[in-house]
Amino acid sequence: MLGIGTVAKKIFGTPNDRKIKATRPLVDKINALEPEFEALSDQGLIDKSDEFKGRIEAGESLDDLLPEAFANCREAARRALGLRAFDVQLMGGIFLHQGNISEMKTGEGKTLVATFPAYLNALTGGNVHIVTVNDYLAKRDAEWMGKVYSALGMTTGVVYPQQPEPEKKEAYAADVTYATNNELGFDYLRDNMKSSLEEMNQRGHFFAIVDEVDSILIDEARTPLIISGQAQDRSDLYVSIDKLIPLLQEEHYTIDEKTKNVTFTDDGNEYLESILHENDLLEEEQSLYDPESTTIVHHVNQGLRAHKMFLKDRDYIVRDGNVVLIDEFTGRMMTGRRLSEGLHQAIEAKEGCDIQPENVTLAQVTFQNYFRLYDKLAGMTGTAATEAEEFGQIYGLGVVEVPTNQPIERKDEDDAVYRTEREKFEAIIGAIQKAHEKGQPILVGTTSIEKSESLSALLTKADVKHNVLNARQHEQEAQIIAEAGKLGAVTIATNMAGRGTDIKLGGNVELKILEAIAADPEADPEALRQRIEAEHAADENAVKEAGGLYVLATERHESRRIDNQLRGRSGRQGDPGRSSFFLSLEDDLMRIFGSERLEKVLATLGMKEGEAIIHPWVNKSLERAQAKVEGRNFDIRKQLLKFDDVMNEQRKVIFKQRLDIMKAEDLSEITSDMRGEVIDDLIDRYMPPKSYADQWDMEGFKADVAQQLSLDLPMVEWGDEEGVDDDEIADRIENAALEMMTDKAEKFGPENMRMIEKQVLLQTIDAKWREHLLTLEHLRSVVGFRGYAQRDPLNEYKNEAFQLFESMLDGLRQDVTQKLSQVRPMTEEEQQAMLQQIEAQRAAMAGAVEQAVSEDNPAGDALEGFDETDPTTWGNPGRNEKCPCGSGKKFKHCHGRLN
Template identity: 60%
Template sequence: MVSFGGLARKFFGSANERRVRSYKSRVDAVNALEEKTKALSDAELAAKTAEFREQLAAGKSLDDLLTPAFAVVREASRRVLGMRPFDVQLTGAMILHDGAIAEMKTGEGKTLVATLAVYLNALAGKGVHVVTVNDYLARRDAATMGRLYGFLGLTTGVIVHGLSDEERRAAYACDITYATNNELGFDYLRDNMKYDRGQMVQRGHNYAIVDEVDSILVDEARTPLIISGPLDDRSELYNTIDAFIPMLDESDYEIDEKQRSANFSEAGTEKLENLLREAGLLKGESLYDVENVAIVHHINNALKAHKLFTRDKDYIVRNGEIVIIDEFTGRMMPGRRYSEGQHQALEAKEKVQIQPENQTLSSITFQNYFRMYEKLAGMTGTAATEAEEFSNIYRLEVVEVPTNLPIQRIDEDDEVYRTFEEKFKAIIAEIKAAHERGQPVLVGTTSIEKSELLATMLSQSGFKDFKVLNARYHEQEAYIVSQAGVPGAVTIATNMAGRGTDIQLGGNLDMRLEHELAEMEQGPERDAKADAIKAEIAALKQKALDAGGLYVIATERHESRRIDNQLRGRSGRQGDPGRSKFYLSLQDDLMRIFGSDRMDGMLQKLGLKEGEAIVHPWINKALERAQRKVEARNFDIRKNLLKYDDVTNDQRKVIFEQRIELMDANADDLKEIVADMRNEVIEVMVAKHIPERAYAEQWDVAGLNNDVQRLLNLDLPIADWAAEEGIGEDDIRERITEAADKAVADRTERFGADIMTYVERSIVLQTLDNLWREHIVNLDHLRSVVGFRGYAQRDPLQEYKSEAFELFQALLANLREAVTAQMMRVELVREAQPSPEPPPVMEPHHIDASTGDDDFAGGNDSGLQVPPDDRDPADPETWGKVGRNEACPCGSGKKYKHCHGAFEQA
């Protein structure tokens, strides 16, 4: 029986198909302009950009210009790049322009698709960011597509690691900027730590297209970007604690791989207490006394480092440093460090130099960074499985774009073996069989460790003709992947390393030309060599096609179906034949963690012999259900973390906007901001010590006097004022405000208005930054303990919101007090170099020609330094020369220039 929904889909198509069909009329309109656009000369085609910009200025929208703009880009692409976008690529570009995710299979030319939407949106002149997963792709795409944009009169910039601020500012000022997600996020954080608007490099967040959107907005979005500064060096403590972990037995701790957590048992805690006591590190009786909080944190990190983090899987040791490996792509992430001392624990474990622990100075999640863009779009080969997350978090719809040619790849059922060894033997046999028939093979593994284990086993079996691609060989990544389609080639790659580089059957022509002709001069010899390479690749492609196309062999299922689909999608590009197959064992992480004990027993009962595999579509479905559950759990974790981070993000926006306002403020506005802070401090101060409707004898006059001295640096007769007949709190507040305003006016007159503006801006920004850093640490601590409120039947998130708000109010109050106190105490010390000291007063001297002694002829020794202990406070004659900023020798507690030095000046 067919359901009503199924019947409707049969007649009207799915929602996705209807959405794709809605673009057909506009694609037809672009096609209709093709002949007319072809007739234009290069100059006329390039001049279209200025024409479109004039039309935008006259009131037309980008949607109005879509059809002619796409026609122009298509023709320019044909002339400059030798590639004419297909109709499905136009559809993909329209989806990007609408601010959605275009899911396009591998080999469908997503990089070219982006150019159409990028060009159209760049016409507005507000900047377009194209986001890539690594520096190599950012450089490559900017160089290749920059030729097309340059032809049409647009500028292209690229942001990669290691650029100066000037270079970054110039790149962001271009019409189109290619960059990695990390660089964009860090530039935003750094901009909001600058003290001058002119030093900021970014110019806003108008429109971004994210390439490999699932990798960037889902996989990498699990950890925030953090800019941090070093704390005190505690490397000795890390090494001491690290030495304790190998002394523990398995009964001393519990490991939960599913939750990635490690905890000490009672026996383990007792053993550690004894070890810590012997090392003199334990304070009090118990490890869990409040004084030992930091030690507990350190030993937990050390346990995780040894039992949860695996070398060559989670990290590698390279040039004496621990480098994190991205679990999804298998790529190294240089410069990224685990926070809260975990990285230092790994450094202690691997016996490399321990870098100082860091304090967070500024941080942001990718979710909150990319949600700042007015319009966001993305493209990838695999997004449908994460459609709910894209919709909930980024308000991005996923639209599947049909392939230009039908997919011919055969996806075979999984083969499940009982043990790891049996599975690898079957894989090796399959690799050899494919190699013998000339079929190119791509083998996907989940870690460096497993890729190298497979490589070792292949070598031991007598097979040597293969390439290994993992984080260790990151530099050759693009070239190795580009040649993975050569007949008989065997390439072992970790978790989709090499995404962004097309695997073409027969080999990648562009890569080979670049690689083999780099040293040759232009001329007939070079052209002949290029023609020979083209002919060779055409012959190799036919051979690979005859052998069945690229064969993708996966050695394990990933927690996410999307990662599996990415690997499968490398085969069968542009209508090519292909094949994919997953080999699994009950000892694989996914099978082992998610309950394979019952299955192992069942398979043994069924009489499954060694070396035999179970193959059935039901197995695929069962695994898919397990993966769906894991994906849903991971999504819930990310969603929950984001709810907490949204609270911080709201506060971050307020602080960062406040900083920009302060940097942009003119002298009068800045003066008013500081005056408002001062008046608010006085208001709170008076309200605190003179309660409303209180009698004069109930006033805390001494407390008010202390606060006035502490915060305003004023010595006022408050006790005398309070004794006056009929005086009220308003009168006292006005008098304090008047005295504070006069002190500020005197200081401004003494320093000069311009210098005072500079001082005000510097103090407010520096104080705001320091308090914000402390606030971030406080929020981190709050987040780590607020979960326990759930035991008291209180919602931890609501508790976090409430307390975070109170902490933020305290931050603002502290800001007002700190700025006011500093501004009321600030003194200007002129440096000797820019403003030279006045020439010394000439006194009569007599130099003894025989000894060179200076017999000073003037009154007392006032020109000489006298040790403070030799000075008599009651006799200025004994003081000698006193520095202007020294404490006055009379004992008043004031600086010399404000005490006896002031009399001298007078």
């Protein structure tokens, strides 16, 4: 008997079906407008954009404009790229404009889909950011889709690391900007460390479309973005600790693979204490439990984690003497990304690399809080439904599954589970050989570099030609993927998530054409294209006959979503395909999270060597294990966000205050208010309310007024006056301070005084915020222990963080007031002395350069016939060649010097 829910779904459709149905009338409207826009000239498309902008200014909503804007964009894409968007692509664009995640399968053309809502929203003049997972895709998409925006009269920019500042500013000023999530987050932090509005690059946060949204907003959201400066060098400590780790035995510590943590046992603590004393890392009388030992214990823990939890070629690789992390979700190198709290240094010590100094945090933000800055957020991916709850809770994003343009023909087989890893790999090699013999292209998915390379060795032994794609082959990524769909191709890849390049059956025709033109530049390009396209069509049909792309996964990932991404590489645009997962009871997921029941069942069945269990029930069991892991990871991200939200509120206050200061023309009112509050604090300290005159500390008051306000006032005499009260003394101090600052403003000049106030305010805010971030980091690391006292760590963190913020603001007012009161104009003698000092430094530098030049180029004989007064006898030396006079100097520094 059918349940009520099932009956309701049959009658009314699922909520997703209803959302799809609701877009049909809009898609029909866009299609009905197609002939009208086809009739427009190229200039006519641009004129339409101007017309739309005028209508928006007149008050028309974007929703009203949507059908016409989408029709205009579709026509521009058809002319610029030769691509006419399918109806399902228009649907995807509509959902993005509405602030949803469009779940669209691999090969459905998500890159083009983004142009529709991006164009519509850019018509408002607000900035539109299209976010990609790597710089290659940002540049590729900006160049490719830039042709569409250009045909619509819009500008396109691309942001990438180490970009020159003027170019970056121009990219952000464009109507549509392509960038990676990392670069956007870092630019936001950098902008809020700048000292003038002109230096800032980003122009607000209006609308963002995040490509591979699950990878960016979920997988990478566990790690905050941090801009840091170097702290003191402690490499000796890391090396000393690294030498001790191999002395530890298994009974000295326990490992929790689920949380990637290690803890010492009681025996371990005793042994550790003794070897730390022996190696002079702990003072004789000091125990591990003393507060002074916190740092050393922390570093020993990190050293143990580096040895036991972080594996070379899985979690990181060593390249050019540097430890480079590997993204566990995409298998890519994360160049420049470092682990915090000394863990990266511990790995460098383990691998014998140069140890880079630890860093102190200057600014930080999580991806969750960065992307929540946008007025409107949207995303695209092939796999989002499994994380719909998280997208809804944290970002307020709905997930809509957009139907495919062609029905999916891929066959997804049940998982095959073997007893041992050896049996599993033997079965994998057999399956690859079988498919390879009939010419079927195979994509083999692995979860680490180590596994991909051991599988590669097995395939080489079995004489199967193949390509390997992992972090080591990062540069050849596009080339390897382009060839992965060729007849008989075998490609081993670590985590194919977010590669951004389709695997096309028969290979990538455009790449084949480019290669053919490069090989024979004299050939007619059009004739080459026709020949290669004809060959490609034959290759594509042969691959389809062989069964299409076969995705063979060697392990289940912690996240089902990553597995689905790998699976989705096959069967694009209605192509045939096949996918299967080969597992063993020794795989990490099965070992750590797999159900013990499954193991018992397999043991009961008495499986023979090389035999696998294949049953839908096994799939369900694995799904539950993955759901457990995903749930735990969601909890980690939620917890991280709760703590970061506390800092985020404070970050917003500080960043807004900085912005207000940079925008302000005159800051004298702000500095005057700060000075007034400092004076009030001094009054409260030295003349407490409801106290008598003989209880006042006027000597201490005088000293503090001199220190904080640079004023020498007769505080003791004032205190002895009859009938004087705190208000009267506060007024006298404020008047004296105001008189001093007015006098300073006259001496400096109003313009200079305003600039001084602005710089003092900004520099003091930045210094105080840095100190505050460090304090919050320390608070965050110890507040968890409050749970043992039955107190909620989050509430404790909120309360103490608030108190710390209040005291930071008090300190800020004091520092600004003190610095401004100590500022004074230079005397003429001081200015002369400073100019002489600068001149002496410059002369010394010039002398050093001159000496270096003459040492590098010892004097020699002059050119024959050289006449100092007749340049025609000098020959024709280059500016960097030796001077023909024989001085040994470069020509540009000698007779070739421009007078």
